[in-house]
Amino acid sequence: MALFALRRLLLSIPLLVGITFVSYMVISLAPGGPLDFLTPEDPNASPEVKERLVKEFGLDRPIHVQYWQWLRRAVRLDFGRSFLPDGRPVLTKIGERLPVTLFLNLIELAIIVGLAVPIGVLSATRQYSLYDKITTVFVFVGFATPDFWLALLLMILFGVQLGWLPISGLRSLNWEYLSFWQQQWDFFAHLILPIVVATFGGLAGFSRYMRQSMLEVVRQDYVQTARAKGLSERVVISKHALRNALLPVVTILALALPGLIGGSVIIESIFAIPGMGQLMVQSVFSRDYPVVMGNLVIVASLTLVANLVADITYGLVDPRIRFGGRRGRR
Amino acid sequence: MRSGRARVRALLVWAGGLGLAAACNGPIDSGLDESAAAGPPAYGDTFIEASIGDIGGLIPTLTSDQSSYEVGGLIYDGLVKTDKDLNLAPAMAQSWTYSRDCLDLTFKLRQDIKWHDGYPFTSADVVFTYQAMINPKTPAPFKEGFLLVKSVDAPDAYTVRVHYDKPYARAVETWGTSMLPKHLLQSFADAGTLRESPQNSQPVGTGPYRFQEWKPGEKVVLVANPDFYEGRPYLSRIVYRVIPSQATIFLELKANGVDYVSTLTGIQYARQTEYPAFRKAYHKFRYPASDYTFLGFNLKDPRFADRRVRQAFAHAINKQELIDGVRLGLAREATGPVRPGTWAYTDKVTRFAYDPEKAKALLAEAGWKDRDGDGVVEDRSGKPFTLTIRTNQGNDERKKIAEIVQQRLKEVGIQADIQLIEWAAFIKEFVKPRRFEVVVLGLGTGIDPDQFVVWHSSQRGPDQMNRTGYDNPEVDRLLEAGRMSCVQSERVGYYHRIQEILAEDLPMIFLYYRDALPVVASRVRGVSATPSGIMYNFNEWYVPKSQQRYTSG
Numbered sequence: 001m002a003l004f005a006l007r008r009l010l011l012s013i014p015l016l017v018g019i020t021f022v023s024y025m026v027i028s029l030a031p032g033g034p035l036d037f038l039t040p041e042d043p044n045a046s047p048e049v050k051e052r053l054v055k056e057f058g059l060d061r062p063i064h065v066q067y068w069q070w071l072r073r074a075v076r077l078d079f080g081r082s083f084l085p086d087g088r089p090v091l092t093k094i095g096e097r098l099p100v101t102l103f104l105n106l107i108e109l110a111i112i113v114g115l116a117v118p119i120g121v122l123s124a125t126r127q128y129s130l131y132d133k134i135t136t137v138f139v140f141v142g143f144a145t146p147d148f149w150l151a152l153l154l155m156i157l158f159g160v161q162l163g164w165l166p167i168s169g170l171r172s173l174n175w176e177y178l179s180f181w182q183q184q185w186d187f188f189a190h191l192i193l194p195i196v197v198a199t200f201g202g203l204a205g206f207s208r209y210m211r212q213s214m215l216e217v218v219r220q221d222y223v224q225t226a227r228a229k230g231l232s233e234r235v236v237i238s239k240h241a242l243r244n245a246l247l248p249v250v251t252i253l254a255l256a257l258p259g260l261i262g263g264s265v266i267i268e269s270i271f272a273i274p275g276m277g278q279l280m281v282q283s284v285f286s287r288d289y290p291v292v293m294g295n296l297v298i299v300a301s302l303t304l305v306a307n308l309v310a311d312i313t314y315g316l317v318d319p320r321i322r323f324g325g326r327r328g329r330r
Numbered sequence: 331m332r333s334g335r336a337r338v339r340a341l342l343v344w345a346g347g348l349g350l351a352a353a354c355n356g357p358i359d360s361g362l363d364e365s366a367a368a369g370p371p372a373y374g375d376t377f378i379e380a381s382i383g384d385i386g387g388l389i390p391t392l393t394s395d396q397s398s399y400e401v402g403g404l405i406y407d408g409l410v411k412t413d414k415d416l417n418l419a420p421a422m423a424q425s426w427t428y429s430r431d432c433l434d435l436t437f438k439l440r441q442d443i444k445w446h447d448g449y450p451f452t453s454a455d456v457v458f459t460y461q462a463m464i465n466p467k468t469p470a471p472f473k474e475g476f477l478l479v480k481s482v483d484a485p486d487a488y489t490v491r492v493h494y495d496k497p498y499a500r501a502v503e504t505w506g507t508s509m510l511p512k513h514l515l516q517s518f519a520d521a522g523t524l525r526e527s528p529q530n531s532q533p534v535g536t537g538p539y540r541f542q543e544w545k546p547g548e549k550v551v552l553v554a555n556p557d558f559y560e561g562r563p564y565l566s567r568i569v570y571r572v573i574p575s576q577a578t579i580f581l582e583l584k585a586n587g588v589d590y591v592s593t594l595t596g597i598q599y600a601r602q603t604e605y606p607a608f609r610k611a612y613h614k615f616r617y618p619a620s621d622y623t624f625l626g627f628n629l630k631d632p633r634f635a636d637r638r639v640r641q642a643f644a645h646a647i648n649k650q651e652l653i654d655g656v657r658l659g660l661a662r663e664a665t666g667p668v669r670p671g672t673w674a675y676t677d678k679v680t681r682f683a684y685d686p687e688k689a690k691a692l693l694a695e696a697g698w699k700d701r702d703g704d705g706v707v708e709d710r711s712g713k714p715f716t717l718t719i720r721t722n723q724g725n726d727e728r729k730k731i732a733e734i735v736q737q738r739l740k741e742v743g744i745q746a747d748i749q750l751i752e753w754a755a756f757i758k759e760f761v762k763p764r765r766f767e768v769v770v771l772g773l774g775t776g777i778d779p780d781q782f783v784v785w786h787s788s789q790r791g792p793d794q795m796n797r798t799g800y801d802n803p804e805v806d807r808l809l810e811a812g813r814m815s816c817v818q819s820e821r822v823g824y825y826h827r828i829q830e831i832l833a834e835d836l837p838m839i840f841l842y843y844r845d846a847l848p849v850v851a852s853r854v855r856g857v858s859a860t861p862s863g864i865m866y867n868f869n870e871w872y873v874p875k876s877q878q879r880y881t882s883g
Binding site: 087275 | 378384386387389392394466467469525530531545546547548571572573574575578581582587752753754755759880
């Protein structure tokens with residue numbers, strides 16, 4: 001087991017390097033460069049500044065040399081400074097955005113799982129019932145609703161018409177002057193709409209997956225056996241069926257891990273939340289290579305780790321799968 | 331009181347000078363509650379501005395985005411500023427004088443100015459700012475004006491003498507740039523690490539507001555500088571809220587969550603804000619923005635090298651239709667590259683009225699006739715007149731312009747396609763290498779009418795700004811002469827002549843100047859629209875004590 005994890009870990013190093021290499025090439029090949037944005041289309045911008053910055057950023061060297069320079073610093077966790085005029089270190093820029101996104105996404109994920117599992121299980125056990133049909137319609141409406149549209153409707157209703165909830169941002173502007181509990185409520189009130197919108201859109205995938213998995217399991221012989229033993233339906237479902245039906249869901253959960261730091265650009269933009277999604281999009285549009293690469297490295301590493309975690313937990317929760325157990329089969 | 335007077339003057343300018351009043355219903359604040367009952371100017375309150383983009387940094391001379399300039403403009407100050415009519419006015423310099431040959435420029439500085447940290451502001455800071463700007467290690471995008479300076483010296487602590495090799499018309503304007511504190515930045519400027527200095531996160535300036543905090547992607551907070559040399563500004567605290575979605579900004583406005591938005595869209599201005607509650611909570615303003623939208627020709631294309639073809643295009647296009655269709659009437663017709671309402675502007679130029687028949691006649695004269703009866707004109711060899719109108723993706727206005735123009739060109743027998751391209755690729759692959767036939771783009775105008783870099787024949791290189799490839803010896807001479815003079819009465823003649831020639835010659839079809847459409851919360855008083863916009867007297871805006879909403883500050 002430990003050996004397996006170690007081997008996988010070592011194997012992911014060249015993979016990670018490969019990912020960064022391809023990413024670097026792709027972003028460098030995108031038309032336009034960082035300087036097209038720093039020295040804009042303006043009659044009074046000086047071309048001389050451009051040359052100067054090209055040198056400073058090392059963009060005059062061949063692309064593989066640039067990549068090598070970047071890689072050498074990146075292995076020491078030095079991702080450099082942003083190309084934008086603020087010139088701040090990449091890690092600082094990511095660091096100030098990460099907590100918000102992580103926090104929001106964790107809550108979202110928890111709510112989605114918390115709702116999707118019962119929805120899926122109930123739809124499966126009452127397949128083709130009215131409940132099943134209603135939830136199916138509901139989750140698919142959620143899936144098909146553009147989140148910017150839903151967000152705007154909710155903002156108009158709760159923010160403008162009723163005035164119950166704040167429209168955008170994370171905190172009110174007088175936050176510093178509120179009491180501790182008022183501060184907590186203020187923060188929470190700001191989170192309600194973004195979380196509702198994100199959850200509504202994310203329910204479909206998970207609940208359908210849960211339903212499918214459950215449908216397969218309840219047809220298995222051991223569920224028949226459990227029923228034949230005279231166990232109550234509740235025990236059959238919750239003890240015998242659900243446990244097995246949750247196995248594939250564990251994998252999906254682990255794979256959702258990198259998504260946690262990605263952040264949703266649409267939701268962040270529309271609710272004016274300064275998170276990772278916005279940072280990434282801004283840096284791509286302004287061709288801010290260091291920030292783009294720093295971001296990609298984090299997401300790529302997390303994806304690799306998540307894959308590994310998925311495999312390992314799979315083995316832990318499912319006794320039928322054991323690593324290095326080839327001898328047993330023969 | 332002072333602001334009250336400014337207001338009356340501004341209204342006169344508005345109604346008379348721009349002839350706007352008839353154009354729309356209630357173009358400026360309705361004046362319902364502007365009575366003295368509101369109360370006298372008072373200190374206090376917080377002013378919340380919504381900004382679609384975050385600031386790029388806190389040293390404005392290193393940035394090129396609008397938000398950084400706005401925030402920077404409050405923290406820092408320059409030697410000169412522009413007044414409401416876009417004329418240069420004293421700021422940190424109390425006066426300036428030119429030598430007779432326009433080569434020496436002497437500034438007298440005010441002696442009562444302190445940096446936000448208490449250090450006195452002197453001529454040494456001005457010399458330092460100049461040196462930092464021309465330092466090749468300083469990544470300032472706009473240093474052209476400083477590179478033309480031959481030398482700068484400070485005979486005493488409050489006098490700065492600038493010497494030029496050749497007269498330079500925009501000399502004074504150059505010194506409106508944000509002055510940087512020598513005592514804090516000398517070592518960073520020498521090392522070329524200004525971007526990494528503490529100044530870029532905790533700026534110290536001389537302007538009316540002091541920096542308090544910047545939460546990237548969220549907000550910038552400024553507080554009034556009680557020691558500001560023109561007196562403490564009335565509004566105590568300014569919050570720039572970054573809201574990256576236009577729709578959200580608008581909803582925040584409707585919920586009274588923000589006090590100022592720099593520009594509404596046309597439809598928001600004309601339709602969606604026309605209800606009593608909004609009119610009560612906000613005042614809407616309208617003034618011509620500083621950039622114009624144009625249809626540019628590639629003059630290297632033999633078809634467009636013929637002036638008759640360009641004039642035919644001008645006759646085929648209905649500018650008023652574009653203004654009405656694309657901007658809901660919230661723009662004014664452009665006849666040249668000089669902003670209406672400024673001293674160099676003239677409207678006495680040739681205009682090409684919408685007239686498809688004349689357009690066809692001009693095309694026929696240039697050899698383009700419909701020879702096979704298919705509705706498309708052909709040249710003598712039978713080659714049809716087809717072209718592609720290109721513009722950048724994501725700009726709805728330009729896309730609509732392209733569509734309307736396409737329709738109008740069809741009427742005169744020209745078949746046009748439309749191609750929308752992502753901004754960076756558009757500039758790099760099409761505009762710079764001049765691989766286009768016709769483009770729809772916008773160009774900004776500065777305070778000074780000098781547009782040497784846009785029209786002079788020496789500026790046609792791939793990284794230069796004469797994108798159409800315009801080459802006219804007379805315009806070249808006039809541009810040089812206009813640039814070499816520091817006497818406004820002399821320069822007026824040159825720039826009027828340039829506008830006449832360009833209007834006749836049409837290297838591009840000047841379409842319109844958009845109107846900027848700001849809104850300000852109605853509790854804020856002292857705001858008025860002028861040719862330079864509404865922000866020129868920001869320090870005099872106030873909220874009467876009884877209507878202040880935020881107690882903090």
